[in-house]
Amino acid sequence: MSDVARTAGVSVATVSKVVNGRYGVAQATVERVQQVIHELGxxxxxxxxxxxxxRTNVLGILVAEFEPFSTELLKGASREVAGSGYQLLAYSSGDGEGAAIGWERRSLARLSGTLIDGAVIVTPTVIETKDGFHVVAVDPHTGPSGLPTVDSDNFAGAVLATNYLLSLGHRRIGHISGRPDLESARLREAGFRRAMADADVPVDERIVRVGGFRVESAASTAAELLALPDRPTAIFAGNDLSAISTMDVARSMGLTVPDDLSVIGFDNVPESALVNPPLTTIMQPLQRMGAEALRLLIDLIAGVERDTHIRLPTELVVRASCRPYR
Amino acid sequence: MSDVARTAGVSVATVSKVVNGRYGVAQATVERVQQVIHELGxxxxxxxxxxxxxRTNVLGILVAEFEPFSTELLKGASREVAGSGYQLLAYSSGDGEGAAIGWERRSLARLSGTLIDGAVIVTPTVIETKDGFHVVAVDPHTGPSGLPTVDSDNFAGAVLATNYLLSLGHRRIGHISGRPDLESARLREAGFRRAMADADVPVDERIVRVGGFRVESAASTAAELLALPDRPTAIFAGNDLSAISTMDVARSMGLTVPDDLSVIGFDNVPESALVNPPLTTIMQPLQRMGAEALRLLIDLIAGVERDTHIRLPTELVVRASCRPYR
DNA sequence: ATCGGTATCGATAACGTTTTCGAATCTTCC
DNA sequence: GGAAGATTCGAAAACGTTATCGATACCGAT
Structure with missing residues (x-):
């Protein structure tokens, strides 16, 4: 900056004013300084x-891992940030399923102090917000953390999924739930149980199990479930990834989906349309959630008064992985 | 820091030394200061x-967009960074196919000045490296930019793909190439032509076309290709995404893959195993490439002498989207 | 000519670190 | 007991920017 100042024959203070468009510098000077800035790069x-x-005009988005779910969120967020005057930094806390807990909190604290003006977090653990630092969460967080949040209606979506299976005549419905520290996983299981109860269908506890949201862990639970003497005729998986890996497991056990087993997922990540058979699932508007989260964050920083909790609707998308019972 | 210093009864200089593990501070003092640091957070x-x-101990990875290709790279890189003492920031330049050119250069310049110690770039345009700032490129870059690079053997891979189609008896082979400003796209087309020439099969210029690497643009070129009176019996797509969208187009035109049309892709993104039929393709070790790029960057910063250009091998992975001709 | 008011500009003090270097204290050894 | 050497510590400068505020120059009106 002092280089620019010297070359343009002004003081650094003036250069600063020009850069930030502050009032109080002559038009001629502005142009001269801008010229020099451009020349010197x-x-x-x-x-x-x-x-x-x-202030840095940089926003962060913290994801646990780069998997399809967060990638969709990222897309939405990075589309929304364009033209907002902010830059977006994505940041992976790098912990797989519950690996280095607390680490994400620390690194966020580190960045937040100086590097970024705010963050949207896509991680299970809730983070205490420091003084001037804004964070908004994607996905509901457990407990009474008053964190601004955007999520989708996980409970209603789970009811939707279960009712669909029920309407196809299935009674023996299994559930592979997500990691239990995720509030969304709990809500989906709750929705499942509610729909079953409302239909007066008892749930067999031996066929509802926690599988985590990862491919590997879901696969092993799916294998156990399907090896049962009276295996379920339909499975409501906690998310698309575990639904897909359930289908894989079924195929490897000689079962064909949907003839021998109906499978429904949750999320509607792009992959679910690609797999064979295409996965029937519950759609969350992932990209839109990312965009809304970023917009909420920006508004929060700008201090605009607005609703601080956004819940987007879910929707059943029927593809080919479910079929009427018998 | 001055809070810590005051509470611990030492000077800020001493706190700084403790934080950075510098020599010259008594063991007792170290422990006391660390205690206070912990208490005060x-x-x-x-x-x-x-x-x-x-120095910031932060590394950046700049991608044009969050699509499957870069996501795999991201995974590899973020796995490699763990335990290295660095933090990884992913950063999307946000420009789609050639949108705001130069923008990526500017924002990188901005970050590089102060925020990050180095970056790996996954973008077509080559970036002039400033003084103390290290960047390594993924994918070959055009021109004589001496940028440290990790890529895979695109030419050999394309030869592999074409020879496979040839070995299945196909003679009328089309090619949908990637965006022409990408060196990798050029190498793949060159490999295609070389393999055709070596087999003494003439290439019909009407069925080799540039489709870009994006879904939409590839779809329209595929549609044109398949609408031709004497359409190709096999298509070598420039990457998996365009291969997948080619299959979609074929299906929507009443053609079945692989019976009426063989399709082979390039990259082996996870999606390619999922689609129906599963895509035969050329594998690049994407995650490994991301990891190698990051390791190279770290080594460069550390000043270790090493080979500055890494080329990883490609490999044919046969799935179900190709079939012998006739 | 003088004066109040406006534009325009620059000196300077932070911001929170790291590094250098000299001061102070402690050890060791003759 | 004293000097040399080692150890431990802190004062202060510097990094590149922004905000404040006083100084100067200019203007039109009396």
């Missing part, structure tokens, strides 16, 4: 800026 | 650190 130092003004 | 300000020492 000057870029302000983000670090120094944040040090001084406690 | 102190985290160093990245901005100030970078301002002073020109």
């Amino acid at each position: 000057y870029e302000a130092s983000l670090g120094a800026q944040s040090l001084r003004s406690h | 102190y985290e160093a300000s990245l901005g100030a650190q970078s301002l002073r020492s020109h």
